[in-house]
Amino acid sequence: MHTRLTAFGNQLIEVHVWLRGQLEDLRDDVDAYFAGDGLLPRDLRAHCLSFCSALTRHHTGEDRIAFPEIAEEFPELRPVITQLRTDHNRIDWILGALDKLLTGLPDEPDPADRARVVAELDGLSAIMETHFTYEEKKLITVLNGMDLPAWRAERPDFLLSDED
Incomplete structure (x- = not known):
């Protein structure tokens, strides 16, 4: 039997940790x-x-690659996958709002803009954290038990960070 160096669920946790760090770096840059x-x-x-x-x-990779595989093998998890996809849509909406706010910032900081930008970052942070926690609780064991040679041969997008 061929074993993976790191199970897929553990790889997902690593990507979530990396994304949390990236959001924290962005928040630090906004504060600065x-x-x-x-x-x-x-x-x-x-x-x-x-x-x-x-x-x-990451989310597109989950929607296109991971979730169909999980739904096929574990049909009882389809409601979980539906909830996670709903979260993805909410996160996309917040990312768009954040991008729009940052695009409109002047070269000199305006304190009036700070509250709006921080509110979007807080919303993004909150939904990301609840989403990641829920996903990890519901899917890590399942992902760690899956053996998909194609994923071993080439890590799918949802298991990649920019460090890979």
């Missing part, structure tokens, strides 16, 4: 910008786009 000693808005937006792209790639 509003303190007047951070990135210019275009660089802040580029950082946001990089994070948003990674999060979107």
Whole structure:
């Protein structure tokens, strides 16, 4: 029997830890910008786009690759997958709102913008945390038990970080 170095569920947790760290880095950059000693808005937006792209790639990979496999093998988890996909849509909406806010920031920080940007980051952080926790609770054991040679041969997008 061939064993994986790291089970798929554990790899998912690693990606979630990495994405949490990326969001924290973005939050730090936003705080620095509003303190007047951070990135210019275009660089802040580029950082946001990089994070948003990674999060979107992760969720799109789950929707297209992981969830169909799980639903096929474990039909009782279909309601869980539906909830997770709903979360993905909510997260996409928040990412769009955050991008729009960051695109409109002036070179000089305006304190009036801070509350709106921080509110979007807080909302994103809250939904990401509840989403990741729920997903890990419901799917890690299932993913760790799955043996998909194609995933071993080439890690699917939902199991990749930009460090891979």
